Amino acid sequence: MMTALSTESGFDLDAVDLTDPRTFVDTDLFALWQRFRTERPVHLHRATAQLPAFWALTRYHDVMSVYKDNQRFTSERGNVLSTLLQGGDSAGGKMLAVTDGPRHREIRNLMLRSFSPRALSHVVEQVRIRTTDLLARALAKGTFDYAAEVAEHIPMGTICDLMAVPPQDRQMLLDWNKQVLSADSADGTDDEAWLARNEILLYFSDLAKARRRNPGDDVISALATGSVGGVPLTEDEIVFNCYSLILGGDESSRMASIGAVLAFIQHPDQWRAFKSGAVGVESTAEEILRWTTPAMHFGRRALVDLEIGGHRIAAGDIVTLWNTSANFDEQVFTDPRAFDLARTPNKHVTFGYGPHFCLGAFLGREELKALLDGLRAQVAEVEQAGPAGRVYSNFLFGYSTLPVTFRPER
Numbered sequence: 001m002m003t004a005l006s007t008e009s010g011f012d013l014d015a016v017d018l019t020d021p022r023t024f025v026d027t028d029l030f031a032l033w034q035r036f037r038t039e040r041p042v043h044l045h046r047a048t049a050q051l052p053a054f055w056a057l058t059r060y061h062d063v064m065s066v067y068k069d070n071q072r073f074t075s076e077r078g079n080v081l082s083t084l085l086q087g088g089d090s091a092g093g094k095m096l097a098v099t100d101g102p103r104h105r106e107i108r109n110l111m112l113r114s115f116s117p118r119a120l121s122h123v124v125e126q127v128r129i130r131t132t133d134l135l136a137r138a139l140a141k142g143t144f145d146y147a148a149e150v151a152e153h154i155p156m157g158t159i160c161d162l163m164a165v166p167p168q169d170r171q172m173l174l175d176w177n178k179q180v181l182s183a184d185s186a187d188g189t190d191d192e193a194w195l196a197r198n199e200i201l202l203y204f205s206d207l208a209k210a211r212r213r214n215p216g217d218d219v220i221s222a223l224a225t226g227s228v229g230g231v232p233l234t235e236d237e238i239v240f241n242c243y244s245l246i247l248g249g250d251e252s253s254r255m256a257s258i259g260a261v262l263a264f265i266q267h268p269d270q271w272r273a274f275k276s277g278a279v280g281v282e283s284t285a286e287e288i289l290r291w292t293t294p295a296m297h298f299g300r301r302a303l304v305d306l307e308i309g310g311h312r313i314a315a316g317d318i319v320t321l322w323n324t325s326a327n328f329d330e331q332v333f334t335d336p337r338a339f340d341l342a343r344t345p346n347k348h349v350t351f352g353y354g355p356h357f358c359l360g361a362f363l364g365r366e367e368l369k370a371l372l373d374g375l376r377a378q379v380a381e382v383e384q385a386g387p388a389g390r391v392y393s394n395f396l397f398g399y400s401t402l403p404v405t406f407r408p409e410r
Contacts, residue, residue, distance in 0.1 A: 033325035054318035159249030164218035255398030259292030
């Protein structure tokens with residue numbers, strides 16, 4: 001399909017706008033990233049009248065080198081384009097994802113107590129119960145929107161269980177979440193995203209105050225009553241980290257779940273291999289995570305002058321790391337355009353790497369494995385029943401709607 005980015009000989013890389021969500025909806029992304037990796041793996045993205053220039057890294061090894069390097073790069077001035085290009089993140093130095101150094105380690109260690117496999121055992125059990133029940137209800141309908149009927153309820157239910165969010169508030173949080181990082185169409189506005197973000201922050205401010213008075217065994221209570229070196233966390237640290245958990249715990253897992261079902265539909269041979277047991281749940285989950293790569297990029301600012309791939313990066317420059325390209329790098333993954341459930345090794349960067357490796361990676365994997373176990377046990381056939389609707393975002397890749405028909409096992 002020809003797009004505004006295309007010429008008769010392929011993409012005009014100078015015209016590609018990685019800040020524009022339409023780029024990720026209307027473009028052959030396989031071809032686009034392959035061109036970047038081959039011709040401009042360290043690409044200086046042009047400035048516009050409103051936004052500064054920034055570097056885009058698309059090769060796996062370059063991306064990994066920056067993820068590992070917390071001495072020459074910082075996250076505290078933003079870690080995604082929406083904040084980096086505006087000059088910073090108001091949560092910098094307070095929210096785990098945009099905090100570096102000793103404070104990052106201290107807050108991360110405090111939160112890790114709530115994310116250990118042992119601490120999450122009850123939450124994981126509830127994931128499996130919820131997933132089995134949602135699939136059973138969906139199968140009773142036959143044809144339904146998988147995104148709305150199943151995928152929206154698994155990760156949000158899980159992270160809300162972990163945070164002990166009251167059931168009556170969960171749909172409201174889901175609606176706000178969907179406005180913050182993505183939209184179902186180009187009609188969403190920056191003002192709507194800003195308002196939704198503030199609603200989430202205010203909500204968790206109130207909830208944290210309540211947990212400080214009456215703590216439980218949930219992660220909000222751990223933050224609200226926690227301390228580092230005998231000093232309690234600030235209210236900003238508590239609220240911003242709750243905000244980070246609800247966004248990260250919902251969006252990426254939801255996109256991976258929807259993308260998994262769509263990939264099974266588009267690759268019936270892999271669905272049959274999975275159903276027959278020819279490939280295991282573990283390798284299937286990892287390939288789905290690579291294939292879907294919900295968080296397309298993360299970013300850093302350079303703290304010193306340095307060189308990457310023969311290009312001089314100046315102190316203060318924005319450097320973006322494109323997971324969605326690195327996970328399909330031909331130098332690392334054999335036949336990366338193949339959806340191969342038996343792929344091994346599969347060292348994808350879907351959860352990032354290094355000091356900021358995703359805190360919820362274990363839980364995200366367990367959610368996906370619960371879905372896979374449920375599909376294998378309960379669903380005989382999957383068919384697409386209508387067009388899938390893509391989310392509108394320069395950060396999140398995935399689908400907001402996926403009409404399907406599920407036929408049950410007899």
